[in-house]
Amino acid sequence: MANRGEAADYYNGPPQQNSYYQMQEPSNKYPPPEQAPPQYGNGQHYVQPPNGPPPQNGSQPTYSQPYGGEKQSFEQAFVIQGPKWHDLWAGVLFIAVFLGYAAVSGIAIQGYSHTFSFNGGGIYNSRNDFGLSTNTIVLFAFVLLMAVLLSFAYMWAARAFTKQFIWITGILNILFGFVTAIYMLSRKYWSGGIVFLLFSIFAVICFISWIPRIPFSVLMLQTSIDVSKRFGHVYMVSLVGGILATAFGAWYSVTLTAVYVKYEPSNSGTNPACRTGAGGCSQGKVIGLIVFITFAMYWISEWLKNTIHTTISGVYGSWYFCGNNFPSGATRGALKRSLTYSFGSISLGSLIVAIINMLRQLCSVAQQSARQDGNIFGTILFCCLQCLIGLLDWAVTFLNRYAFSHIALYGKSYLAAAKDTWKMIKDRGIDALVNECLIGPVLTMGATFIGYSCALLAYLYLIFTSPAYNENGAYTPVVVAFAFLIGLQICNIFTTPLSSGIDTIFVAMAWDPEVMMRDHPDLYQQMVAVYPHVQQAIHA
Numbered sequence: 001m002a003n004r005g006e007a008a009d010y011y012n013g014p015p016q017q018n019s020y021y022q023m024q025e026p027s028n029k030y031p032p033p034e035q036a037p038p039q040y041g042n043g044q045h046y047v048q049p050p051n052g053p054p055p056q057n058g059s060q061p062t063y064s065q066p067y068g069g070e071k072q073s074f075e076q077a078f079v080i081q082g083p084k085w086h087d088l089w090a091g092v093l094f095i096a097v098f099l100g101y102a103a104v105s106g107i108a109i110q111g112y113s114h115t116f117s118f119n120g121g122g123i124y125n126s127r128n129d130f131g132l133s134t135n136t137i138v139l140f141a142f143v144l145l146m147a148v149l150l151s152f153a154y155m156w157a158a159r160a161f162t163k164q165f166i167w168i169t170g171i172l173n174i175l176f177g178f179v180t181a182i183y184m185l186s187r188k189y190w191s192g193g194i195v196f197l198l199f200s201i202f203a204v205i206c207f208i209s210w211i212p213r214i215p216f217s218v219l220m221l222q223t224s225i226d227v228s229k230r231f232g233h234v235y236m237v238s239l240v241g242g243i244l245a246t247a248f249g250a251w252y253s254v255t256l257t258a259v260y261v262k263y264e265p266s267n268s269g270t271n272p273a274c275r276t277g278a279g280g281c282s283q284g285k286v287i288g289l290i291v292f293i294t295f296a297m298y299w300i301s302e303w304l305k306n307t308i309h310t311t312i313s314g315v316y317g318s319w320y321f322c323g324n325n326f327p328s329g330a331t332r333g334a335l336k337r338s339l340t341y342s343f344g345s346i347s348l349g350s351l352i353v354a355i356i357n358m359l360r361q362l363c364s365v366a367q368q369s370a371r372q373d374g375n376i377f378g379t380i381l382f383c384c385l386q387c388l389i390g391l392l393d394w395a396v397t398f399l400n401r402y403a404f405s406h407i408a409l410y411g412k413s414y415l416a417a418a419k420d421t422w423k424m425i426k427d428r429g430i431d432a433l434v435n436e437c438l439i440g441p442v443l444t445m446g447a448t449f450i451g452y453s454c455a456l457l458a459y460l461y462l463i464f465t466s467p468a469y470n471e472n473g474a475y476t477p478v479v480v481a482f483a484f485l486i487g488l489q490i491c492n493i494f495t496t497p498l499s500s501g502i503d504t505i506f507v508a509m510a511w512d513p514e515v516m517m518r519d520h521p522d523l524y525q526q527m528v529a530v531y532p533h534v535q536q537a538i539h540a
Contacts, residue, residue: 111262181197215530220439245301245304245489
């Protein structure tokens with residue numbers, strides 16, 4: 001077992017010894033097999049206080065009441081040591097991008113509103129034959145409705161069928177992927193059909209390899225759901241976050257269509273929106289504005305998802321470290337910290353993911369363009385770039401999940417939290433548990449399933465309504481891709497609380513595994529039963 005002298009490197013010095021720490025004798029009821037308890041140089045055992053996490057930066061944490069006393073607040077249980085505000089420049093930049101997005105949206109929607117009769121008031125009465133129209137807004141409304149309903153159903157299934165949840169997710173994702181691929185291929189939509197077919201085959205391979213790891217994953221999911229039912233307002237946060245995500249998705253859908261309506265030039269010069277409001281029409285403006293609003297959409301939706309994650313991490317951190325004296329207003333306190341002191345840090349971590357996703361989106365567009373031009377070399381090159389960027393996205397997203405849990409409890413800057421969390425996870429051996437748990441991949445697979453559903457709905461809608469602007473199918477890849485993206489992001493936001501709880505438990509175990517054995521012995525024994533290596537993993 002790693003002793004506290006080694007673990008102290010994470011905190012720039014060991015905890016200070018005082019009468020509060022010494023007054024309790026450590027419990028040896030659940031020590032790790034054949035290993036001695038951690039020792040300090042003076043031979044005394046360090047006992048973690050039951051109402052707070054390990055001290056940071058060599059300072060003794062402040063506790064309002066001793067164990068069993070009056071309830072403490074979240075701020076008292078998790079005191080921020082040192083500067084409270086971090087990464088302010090990222091927060092300011094995020095606000096500036098949001099305001100820029102709002103300005104672009106307002107100008108584009110104003111141009112659309114002035115030509116409403118030209119673009120039609122519904123599905124079939126549009127005279128626009130060169131770009132997206134009201135028909136597309138109706139399409140995205142259906143996509144949003146499907147994404148919300150399926151996300152609610154998915155969350156309900158996680159609560160009602162916890163043990164079968166992983167199997168349900170994997171089987172549905174695989175079946176629906178193949179059905180979508182076969183249908184698209186039958187319609188001779190080769191590019192979309194081949195992509196969905198490859199994804200489905202990959203999903204089959206992944207799911208088969210995951211079967212031995214399902215019992216451990218089910219246990220962690222059950223624990224996360226049990227805590228969410230008993231503590232905090234986890235599902236309320238999920239509901240509010242889902243509503244905000246849906247509202248933003250609707251705003252983005254209307255803005256995307258309005259940009260095409262306002263700035264898309266027609267060969268005959270018949271677009272009346274070109275003569276209204278700011279600026280004229282050009283293909284360059286359309287491309288530039290679509291890139292900007294898509295980047296802003298990625299960043300804003302990532303920020304929303306990570307704010308929810310950080311808030312929920314505060315609740316689960318309170319349960320782990322303060323199970324015997326759960327802080328009052330834990331959800332409210334964690335949300336307040338996320339929107340104030342940690343706002344810049346969350347914005348910075350979300351910015352990195354948004355840039356990576358934007359690069360992957362651009363590679364996808366370039367690959368489609370090269371394929372249409374018959375450029376085989378370019379198609380292969382951009383496909384390889386997409387794979388590399390996808391791996392980078394996975395690595396950054398993986399690190400962000402645990403770094404934001406660290407930020408939730410200790411309020412560190414993004415880079416400091418990422419560095420400390422990565423070191424703790426690797427040195428403690430928690431990466432073995434992380435790799436063993438399938439909840440992250442399963443929820444990603446579930447979100448992909450909902451993205452598939454939205455993409456298939458968009459494809460069927462374009463076929464059956466046959467809008468004039470898509471007579472030759474030129475806009476099908478664009479509309480289907482954005483429908484998939486909207487469904488994926490909305491589901492990711494709805495399901496964030498499920499993964500956030502598990503991520504926080506893993507990080508908390510890396511910070512102080514003795515709390516798990518002392519305050520949550522039943523969970524520890526169950527983890528050992530389904531995955532015996534956990535004993536070595538948390539004491540590596």
